[in-house]
Amino acid sequence: MRTIKNAFYAQSGGVTAVINASACGVLETARKHKTRIGKVYAGRNGIIGALTEDLIDTSLEPPAAIRALKHTPGGAFGSCRYKLKGVDKHRAEFERLIEVFKAHNIGYFFYNGGGDSADTCLKVSQLSETMGFPIQAIHVPKTVDNDLPITDQCPGFGSVAKYIAVSIREAALDVMSMSRTSTKVFILEVMGRHAGWIAAAAGLAGEKPGDPPHVILFPEVAFDEEKFLMKVKESVEKYDFCVIAVSEGVRNAEGKFLAEAGTRDAFGHTQLGGVAVEIAQLVKSKLGYKYHYAVADYLQRSARHIASKVDVEQAYAVGKAAVEFAIKGHNAVMPAIVRTSNQPYRWKIGMADLSDVANHEKMLPRNYITKDGYGITAACRRYLAPLIVGEAYPPYKKGLPEYVTLKNKPVKKKLKTEFKL
Amino acid sequence: MRTIKNAFYAQSGGVTAVINASACGVLETARKHKTRIGKVYAGRNGIIGALTEDLIDTSLEPPAAIRALKHTPGGAFGSCRYKLKGVDKHRAEFERLIEVFKAHNIGYFFYNGGGDSADTCLKVSQLSETMGFPIQAIHVPKTVDNDLPITDQCPGFGSVAKYIAVSIREAALDVMSMSRTSTKVFILEVMGRHAGWIAAAAGLAGEKPGDPPHVILFPEVAFDEEKFLMKVKESVEKYDFCVIAVSEGVRNAEGKFLAEAGTRDAFGHTQLGGVAVEIAQLVKSKLGYKYHYAVADYLQRSARHIASKVDVEQAYAVGKAAVEFAIKGHNAVMPAIVRTSNQPYRWKIGMADLSDVANHEKMLPRNYITKDGYGITAACRRYLAPLIVGEAYPPYKKGLPEYVTLKNKPVKKKLKTEFKL
Numbered sequence: 106m107r108t109i110k111n112a113f114y115a116q117s118g119g120v121t122a123v124i125n126a127s128a129c130g131v132l133e134t135a136r137k138h139k140t141r142i143g144k145v146y147a148g149r150n151g152i153i154g155a156l157t158e159d160l161i162d163t164s165l166e167p168p169a170a171i172r173a174l175k176h177t178p179g180g181a182f183g184s185c186r187y188k189l190k191g192v193d194k195h196r197a198e199f200e201r202l203i204e205v206f207k208a209h210n211i212g213y214f215f216y217n218g219g220g221d222s223a224d225t226c227l228k229v230s231q232l233s234e235t236m237g238f239p240i241q242a243i244h245v246p247k248t249v250d251n252d253l254p255i256t257d258q259c260p261g262f263g264s265v266a267k268y269i270a271v272s273i274r275e276a277a278l279d280v281m282s283m284s285r286t287s288t289k290v291f292i293l294e295v296m297g298r299h300a301g302w303i304a305a306a307a308g309l310a311g312e313k314p315g316d317p318p319h320v321i322l323f324p325e326v327a328f329d330e331e332k333f334l335m336k337v338k339e340s341v342e343k344y345d346f347c348v349i350a351v352s353e354g355v356r357n358a359e360g361k362f363l364a365e366a367g368t369r370d371a372f373g374h375t376q377l378g379g380v381a382v383e384i385a386q387l388v389k390s391k392l393g394y395k396y397h398y399a400v401a402d403y404l405q406r407s408a409r410h411i412a413s414k415v416d417v418e419q420a421y422a423v424g425k426a427a428v429e430f431a432i433k434g435h436n437a438v439m440p441a442i443v444r445t446s447n448q449p450y451r452w453k454i455g456m457a458d459l460s461d462v463a464n465h466e467k468m469l470p471r472n473y474i475t476k477d478g479y480g481i482t483a484a485c486r487r488y489l490a491p492l493i494v495g496e497a498y499p500p501y502k503k504g505l506p507e508y509v510t511l512k513n514k515p516v517k518k519k520l521k522t523e524f525k526l
Numbered sequence: 527m528r529t530i531k532n533a534f535y536a537q538s539g540g541v542t543a544v545i546n547a548s549a550c551g552v553l554e555t556a557r558k559h560k561t562r563i564g565k566v567y568a569g570r571n572g573i574i575g576a577l578t579e580d581l582i583d584t585s586l587e588p589p590a591a592i593r594a595l596k597h598t599p600g601g602a603f604g605s606c607r608y609k610l611k612g613v614d615k616h617r618a619e620f621e622r623l624i625e626v627f628k629a630h631n632i633g634y635f636f637y638n639g640g641g642d643s644a645d646t647c648l649k650v651s652q653l654s655e656t657m658g659f660p661i662q663a664i665h666v667p668k669t670v671d672n673d674l675p676i677t678d679q680c681p682g683f684g685s686v687a688k689y690i691a692v693s694i695r696e697a698a699l700d701v702m703s704m705s706r707t708s709t710k711v712f713i714l715e716v717m718g719r720h721a722g723w724i725a726a727a728a729g730l731a732g733e734k735p736g737d738p739p740h741v742i743l744f745p746e747v748a749f750d751e752e753k754f755l756m757k758v759k760e761s762v763e764k765y766d767f768c769v770i771a772v773s774e775g776v777r778n779a780e781g782k783f784l785a786e787a788g789t790r791d792a793f794g795h796t797q798l799g800g801v802a803v804e805i806a807q808l809v810k811s812k813l814g815y816k817y818h819y820a821v822a823d824y825l826q827r828s829a830r831h832i833a834s835k836v837d838v839e840q841a842y843a844v845g846k847a848a849v850e851f852a853i854k855g856h857n858a859v860m861p862a863i864v865r866t867s868n869q870p871y872r873w874k875i876g877m878a879d880l881s882d883v884a885n886h887e888k889m890l891p892r893n894y895i896t897k898d899g900y901g902i903t904a905a906c907r908r909y910l911a912p913l914i915v916g917e918a919y920p921p922y923k924k925g926l927p928e929y930v931t932l933k934n935k936p937v938k939k940k941l942k943t944e945f946k947l
């Protein structure tokens with residue numbers, strides 16, 4: 106008789122509007138395979154929950170609550186920014202993981218995160234080899250940054266992309282109305298420290314030449330102040346207004362973040378605002394235009410109310426596939442989204458080796474950015490467009506979305522020892 | 527036989543997610559009364575369109591385009607920030623208006639705006655008396671600030687309120703997930719220079735004691751740094767995180783805007799960020815918590831994708847009623863929303879005298895703010911809650927809302943003279 110092992114699931118890194126949809130996929134699928142997988146214990150605050158034996162018994166949540174995860178943003182079990190240091194450097198962490206996993210009969214490890222988390226997952230997957238502890242570790246992809254390799258998109262990205270495209274289309278209509286006597290320039294700051302995927306998504310808002318956004322500032326393109334100002338001036342002279350999407354990660358020619366470059370302040374004070382303010386001040390001081398700026402920040406990655414239906418489905422699918430991979434005996438793999446057709450858009454789930462995923466960043470290809478560096482190309486549009494299709498509205502009660510809060514009851518601790526992080 | 531007069535309609539001040547729904551109400555209703563109202567000419571960019579004889583012939587727009595205004599944010603004909611100075615001070619402006627109105631046989635004046643625009647509308651309504659030109663001027667209320675008197679709410683406000691309540695509920699779930707190892711404090715900056723209506727709407731996101739937002743900063747409550755920091759600290763110690771909604775209009779005890787108070791910078795440099803940055807820096811420097819902040823800016827007032835259904839209906843209704851008032855022979859009035867029941871929420875359209883509306887601001891009553899100054903009371907909740915009920919989603923195509931752009935064909939000019947603004 107096969108021993109039934111329990112599973113560990115945790116969320117890691119910045120959360121998204123659909124990471125809980127992946128959790129839903131993991132939990133619902135595990136519940137369908139009770140002869141293979143026992144209980145699913147969720148780590149409270151990611152891997153920290155495993156290290157501190159702070160486990161949540163998901164079996165105590167009713168099916169309706171698990172189902173509601175599919176439309177609830179944020180990380181239902183708490184997330185963390187915590188990177189395992191590697192067996193050679195910090196053996197104690199791995200010994201502790203094994204101790205906790207043994208105590209709770211855990212044989213499956215599902216880790217839901219981005220690049221750093223894939224690295225953590227890879228290290229856990231090697232515990233069998235490195236420390237003789239049998240475990241199957243499957244990574245569940247998630248990141249709004251869309252910078253994981255192999256998978257066609259990263260669940261979480263499609264919804265941010267939709268939020269940004271919708272928001273900038275709406276704000277552009279506002280600015281256009283106001284430009285005669287008031288605001289000429291509107292700036293929307295979006296996430297993306299290293300890769301310009303989210304900034305690129307703003308480009309979807311415009312369909313014809315001249316449609317806003319008129320300028321996109323990518324982290325991949327060194328900021329050229331003079332050229333930028335000329336572009337803004339041209340737009341205002343032609344359309345009477347200018348809409349700009351700026352990635353938080355925009356850098357100058359020396360590779361310094363614009364938000365930290367201190368170009369504005371002769372006293373060398375630390376940047377206090379962020380890149381939107383920086384750009385706004387530049388436009389005001391050099392061109393004299395009235396501006397408004399918005400900083401989407403967490404709103405963009407938690408906006409489940411306007412999530413992409415495709416994204417929600419893919420987020421669920423990678424969670425489901427992770428459990429199916431585990432049941433089939435796989436280790437050190439990640440379900441990846443494979444695009445099989447562009448028109449009509451079709452996709453399926455493939456399997457990626459975790460060693461090919463961890464610590465590789467997928468940047469925006471240069472041919473996705475127009476020659477002048479301020480827009481997206483047709484190739485980029487072909488890639489992005491299907492990812493924002495469809496609405497997947499959450500249920501509402503009295504005008505507000507009904508998001509679930511789980512009970513998150515702790516599993517009784519079995520170890521006497523505490524672990525210092 | 528009665529002469530059929532044409533009508534003038536224009537949008538004024540900051541636009542909203544539903545000002546075009548009011549335009550739709552005006553235009554559809556006028557089209558139903560062709561024996562009484564001829565063509566409706568829209569002013570391009572508000573009253574400026576009248577002064578410069580820059581009129582748009584709305585009769586050239588097909589019914590489907592007019593219908594689509596109901597779900598399109600921004601101001602379809604362009605808005606303006608331009609206040610008529612009064613007959614005594616600037617007679618030339620009024621003479622010009624009469625000249626343009628006469629040339630185009632305009633007998634009805636519909637002005638869609640807030641407090642300042644009500645003042646403009648009132649002045650136009652007095653043209654019969656002051657300058658012997660027969661006109662009926664009806665004001666169509668609109669402002670996200672919700673500060674017009676008499677009307678129970680101002681169309682545009684309900685949708686901003688919904689956007690803010692939904693957004694902060696979502697962002698709070700994000701911060702809650704991250705707080706163990708990362709962000710402890712999240713700040714959302716919202717509009718409202720003078721009145722805290724929008725900030726108050728953030729309070730709808732929380733339903734039980736302890737629910738986020740934990741702190742709301744109103745323009746009506748003088749900012750007390752020490753007390754505020756203690757409140758944030760308490761929240762972080764109790765819940766591990768703190769969510770703050772801050773009105774752009776928050777002031778210190780001396781009545782100075784916090785965003786301009788320069789409390790942060792000993793060199794007295796002009797504030798570059800805005801109040802969210804100010805608050806964020808304060809929290810970081812005094813309490814050491816990691817923060818994130820978002821600035822909703824134009825996103826909040828253009829977010830037609832998450833507009834309140836009640837708000838859309840009321841915006842349409844005031845447009846419709848304005849035309850009906852005109853047909854009944856009224857002048858110098860404004861359709862007002864009258865709440866006839868709280869539970870179930872019921873409302874009807876009443877009529878307000880424009881002289882009671884212009885230049886009066888309706889502030890947030892003190893009994894809508896909790897004793898400690900950081901939350902909303904049950905009375906406030908009773909007032910606000912019905913205004914965000916219902917979703918009125920726009921149609922989508924390929925993942926993006928389909929907003930209409932009108933042809934906005936100009937009416938042929940009849941005057942030889944130009945008018946300098």
